[in-house]
Amino acid sequence: MLQKLLQALQSNETLSTEQIAKQLSTTPQMVLVMLEHLEALGYIHQVESCTEACSQCPLSNVCHTGKNKPVKVWQVNSHYRPQIPLE
Amino acid sequence: MTESALNSLTDSAAHPLARHETPLIALAGQPNMGKSTLFNLLTGLNQHVGNWPGKTVERREGTFSLDSTPVRIVDLPGTYSLTANSPEEVIAREFILREQPDVVVAVVSAANLERSLYLVAELISLPSPLVVALNMVDVAEHEGLHVDVDILQTALGVPVVPMVATRAQGVRELLEVIRQVLNGERVLMPRVPEIRSDHRQALQDISRLISGHVPPPYPTEWVALKLLEGDSELTKMMQEILPAEKWQAVHQVLLNHDDAQMAVASGRYEWVGRMIRAAVARPPIGQISVTERLDRWAAHPLWGLIFLGLVLGAVFWVTFTVGSPIQNWLETYLIGGLISWADVLLRNAPFWVHSLVVDGILGGVGSVLTFLPILAIFFAVFGLLEDIGYMARAAYVMDNFMHLMGLHGKSFLPLFLGFGCNVPAVIGSRVIDSEQARLLTILVTPFMPCTARMAVVAFIAAAFFGPYATLVSWGFVLLSLLMLVLVGTLLNRVIFKGQRSAFIMEMPLYHLPNWRTIGLLVWQRSLAFIQKAGTTILFLSVIIWVLSVLPNGDLNSSILARIGHWVEPIGRMMGLDWRLTVALLTSFMAKENAIATLGVVFGNSQGVGLAQILTSTFSHASALAFLSATMLFIPCAATMAVIHQETGSWRWTVLNILLMLVVSFAVSSAVYWIAVALRV
Numbered sequence: 001m002l003q004k005l006l007q008a009l010q011s012n013e014t015l016s017t018e019q020i021a022k023q024l025s026t027t028p029q030m031v032l033v034m035l036e037h038l039e040a041l042g043y044i045h046q047v048e049s050c051t052e053a054c055s056q057c058p059l060s061n062v063c064h065t066g067k068n069k070p071v072k073v074w075q076v077n078s079h080y081r082p083q084i085p086l087e
Numbered sequence: 088m089t090e091s092a093l094n095s096l097t098d099s100a101a102h103p104l105a106r107h108e109t110p111l112i113a114l115a116g117q118p119n120m121g122k123s124t125l126f127n128l129l130t131g132l133n134q135h136v137g138n139w140p141g142k143t144v145e146r147r148e149g150t151f152s153l154d155s156t157p158v159r160i161v162d163l164p165g166t167y168s169l170t171a172n173s174p175e176e177v178i179a180r181e182f183i184l185r186e187q188p189d190v191v192v193a194v195v196s197a198a199n200l201e202r203s204l205y206l207v208a209e210l211i212s213l214p215s216p217l218v219v220a221l222n223m224v225d226v227a228e229h230e231g232l233h234v235d236v237d238i239l240q241t242a243l244g245v246p247v248v249p250m251v252a253t254r255a256q257g258v259r260e261l262l263e264v265i266r267q268v269l270n271g272e273r274v275l276m277p278r279v280p281e282i283r284s285d286h287r288q289a290l291q292d293i294s295r296l297i298s299g300h301v302p303p304p305y306p307t308e309w310v311a312l313k314l315l316e317g318d319s320e321l322t323k324m325m326q327e328i329l330p331a332e333k334w335q336a337v338h339q340v341l342l343n344h345d346d347a348q349m350a351v352a353s354g355r356y357e358w359v360g361r362m363i364r365a366a367v368a369r370p371p372i373g374q375i376s377v378t379e380r381l382d383r384w385a386a387h388p389l390w391g392l393i394f395l396g397l398v399l400g401a402v403f404w405v406t407f408t409v410g411s412p413i414q415n416w417l418e419t420y421l422i423g424g425l426i427s428w429a430d431v432l433l434r435n436a437p438f439w440v441h442s443l444v445v446d447g448i449l450g451g452v453g454s455v456l457t458f459l460p461i462l463a464i465f466f467a468v469f470g471l472l473e474d475i476g477y478m479a480r481a482a483y484v485m486d487n488f489m490h491l492m493g494l495h496g497k498s499f500l501p502l503f504l505g506f507g508c509n510v511p512a513v514i515g516s517r518v519i520d521s522e523q524a525r526l527l528t529i530l531v532t533p534f535m536p537c538t539a540r541m542a543v544v545a546f547i548a549a550a551f552f553g554p555y556a557t558l559v560s561w562g563f564v565l566l567s568l569l570m571l572v573l574v575g576t577l578l579n580r581v582i583f584k585g586q587r588s589a590f591i592m593e594m595p596l597y598h599l600p601n602w603r604t605i606g607l608l609v610w611q612r613s614l615a616f617i618q619k620a621g622t623t624i625l626f627l628s629v630i631i632w633v634l635s636v637l638p639n640g641d642l643n644s645s646i647l648a649r650i651g652h653w654v655e656p657i658g659r660m661m662g663l664d665w666r667l668t669v670a671l672l673t674s675f676m677a678k679e680n681a682i683a684t685l686g687v688v689f690g691n692s693q694g695v696g697l698a699q700i701l702t703s704t705f706s707h708a709s710a711l712a713f714l715s716a717t718m719l720f721i722p723c724a725a726t727m728a729v730i731h732q733e734t735g736s737w738r739w740t741v742l743n744i745l746l747m748l749v750v751s752f753a754v755s756s757a758v759y760w761i762a763v764a765l766r767v
Contacts (some may be wrong), residue, residue, distance in 0.1 A: 001116070001353055001359050002349055002352050002353040002354040002356050003349055003350075003353045006349070009591065009615075014091045014486045014591075014592070014681065015591050015592075016386060016483060016591070016592055016593075017381060017384075017591065017593045018378075018379070018386070018594055019593060020591065025360075025364075026360050026363070026364075027201060027363060027367075027369075027593070028593075029199065029201040029202070030201040030356070030359070030360060031361065033201045033202045033594060034356055035591060037205075037352060037356075040172075041348065041349075041352075044591070059538065064309075072592065072593035072594075073591065073592045073593075074241070074591045075591070087460055
């Protein structure tokens with residue numbers, strides 16, 4: 001299943017966890033757990049969505065976006081991409 | 088379990104299958120699964136805390152009575168797996184393998200089985216009997232999840248006991264199952280996960296090569312699996328133990344299967360997936376299915392964009408239906424009343440005092456302050472959309488759209504922030520690794536319509552276009568987004584060469600809004616706007632007033648008019664006279680300042696509000712041109728400052744100014760002349 005997830009990531013598209021879950025016939029929670037596993041293995045990395053921007057922003061104390069509800073986003077590590085095997 | 092059943096536990100005297108004289112139980116589980124709560128429930132005060140030998144990791148051990156005989160229980164450190172990634176993982180697996188507890192209790196969360204079962208997939212492969220304590224069933228039920236315990240038990244082949252450790256529910260049942268396992272009354276037939284089929288031969292080869300060399304208590308096949316997983320501790324151990332030629336052979340198998348780590352983990356996830364599919368039922372109606380149903384539209388590549396357009400249209404409709412009448416009322420009665428009152432009060436005051444208060448402060452800042460209802464509605468509606476979980480979808484469909492246009496996927500994050508304010512959006516571009524992509528994102532960020540621009544549009548559109556204001560405002564937001572895509576695509580081809588990479592984002596579930604959070608958000612942002620009006624805009628209004636009265640108190644011969652006449656030829660090409668052109672120029676300091684400048688320039692001497700003065704002075708074509716220029720004009724000073732800070736270059740900052748100037752001039756001119764041709 002992890003392998004299929006990596007293959008899905010080769011599409012070069014922007015994917016949601018729900019979309020991937022549908023493709024793999026599993027739950028979005030399962031996809032999240034696998035993404036964290038792939039992150040630990042170094043295949044992907046989590047993009048620091050808004051936190052850094054918010055810490056620098058003069059409007060951070062009145063902003064609602066990022067600070068309270070950061071969107072979790074991952075990206076494939078470019079140096080691993082050629083190693084992802086195709087079935 | 089009933090009281091009599093509990094008594095029966097104490098009646099039997101011994102545990103025939105226990106390997107230890109005093110039965111030993113290990114509690115395993117991931118962090119925050121309720122393992123410590125269960126440990127405390129079972130041991131009470133009969134526990135002591137120390138450290139694991141040679142480690143700084145806490146060791147908790149205790150005793151409790153089962154069948155009138157003491158039982159030792161060890162709370163293993165919380166771990167996510169049993170690979171030697173951390174000291175905790177090494178401690179947990181070494182304890183289970185070396186001490187061989189009579190029962191290992193895996194504490195898992197029923198609310199998050201996907202996460203919990205990976206460790207179970209590892210524990211079930213070890214020699215010690217396993218019992219699964221399915222904790223937090225109350226949380227799972229609250230979230231609409233139903234775990235069928237019987238099916239899970241059958242699928243795993245080991246006992247599963249539902250419980251709520253925080254309320255001591257299910258503890259007796261767990262003890263009864265432990266007793267049955269210790270007494271051999273429960274036959275366990277664990278179904279262990281298998282490695283992916285294309286690596287089974289490799290596993291067999293390694294098992295064969297290391298067979299007879301693996302020191303006790305390690306099981307040979309488990310060690311072979313861990314070698315394939317690249318476990319550093321066991322690899323080191325086997326390299327030292329195996330004869331050189333055997334290690335060479337093992338090493339060769341490992342080299343030939345460098346993706347074995349993935350294959351082992353894949354096999355476990357397949358196993359976890361099967362368990363979830365078999366035992367977890369999600370509600371047919373409710374939160375999850377509502378999210379799925381809504382996302383069929385809201386997150387669809389095409390319908391999602393149309394949906395987003397409709398949402399933005401609805402935002403403007405609400406703004407004009409509710410906000411504009413209040414804004415008009417404030418302008419006519421509150422600001423108009425204040426101006427009349429100040430006019431009377433300062434009748435005998437020196438000219439400059441009267442003019443400063445009436446034209447400069449009340450005309451400038453007062454006009455801007457009337458935006459407050461419009462902005463409060465923007466804040467409330469965007470806060471609502473964010474709170475219910477829609478904004479992540481908006482960003483997602485925008486991102487897909489940007490991909491179509493060749494823009495980089497990561498750019499959506501900062502651009503998403505740009506809807507509120509361009510300043511954090513520019514700073515947010517730091518998340519982008521590639522220098523070129525980051526630069527591109529910074530350059531297109533000012534095309535995102537911030538709330539300050541939208542407030543100016545709301546004011547002008549309501550004044551000039553009445554019932555069509557929603558449509559006009561909506562059109563200008565779409566125009567901005569269209570220009571963002573066009574300019575982004577053009578720049579992408581020139582500087583970014585169309586690189587792309589996969590991008591995965593987690594969609595939050597839709598949920599009911601928290602009105603307190605939204606209220607707080609509206610309050611904080613409104614307060615920030617009032618502070619801005621009382622500082623930056625007040626200061627700029629006074630400067631504009633000074634320029635409008637010097638040198639002789641006459642506006643038409645003032646310094647401001649001279650500056651205006653100097654730039655008027657450019658403005659004329661967009662259908663703007665010197666006053667509108669100057670208003671546009673002063674919006675460089677803060678976008679709302681465009682209205683403040685018009686307030687200072689036109690004053691309130693005619694006894695009517697600024698909106699009415701503007702509609703009687705300018706044509707609809709000029710208003711449309713002014714709106715498009717406002718939406719696409721150079722970013723405000725704060726945004727320019729962070730663009731310079733983030734690019735570290737005046738060259739890119741100036742290029743951004745020139746780019747926006749050219750685009751706003753070209754589009755506004757086109758809008759004006761098309762409107763004139765169509766006799767709008």
